[in-house]
Amino acid sequence: MKAVVMSAVAALALGMSGMASADGLALAQKNACMSCHGIDKKIVGPAYKEVAAKYKGDKTAEAKLIAKVKAGGKGVWGQIPMPPNPQVKDDDVKKIVEWVLSL
DSSP, X not given: XXXXXXXXXXXXXXXXXXXXXXXXXXXXXXXXXXXXXXXXXXXXXXXXXXXXXXXXXXXXXXXXXXXXXHHOBOSSSOSSOBOOOTTSOHHHHHHHHHHHHHO
């Protein structure tokens, strides 16, 4: 019985993380993030998988990236600046960043 409950909890958690991933991807598409970033290839900015790899294990990464998306910046990935995105809702930015870091 315990194994069945644990399996159900694991399946629910995977389903919820899959939903969060789908939400993050959809929000990145809706907010034109995919115009400059590919999932696994550089466009103007770095590929999202490169971003995830760079910040893997960094407990401050989510806050740093949320601030970067909102304020913009340059120099971390080269000289082409990332424009600020103050129009994107804070909750949406958080979901996008969570999705990127999950890759």
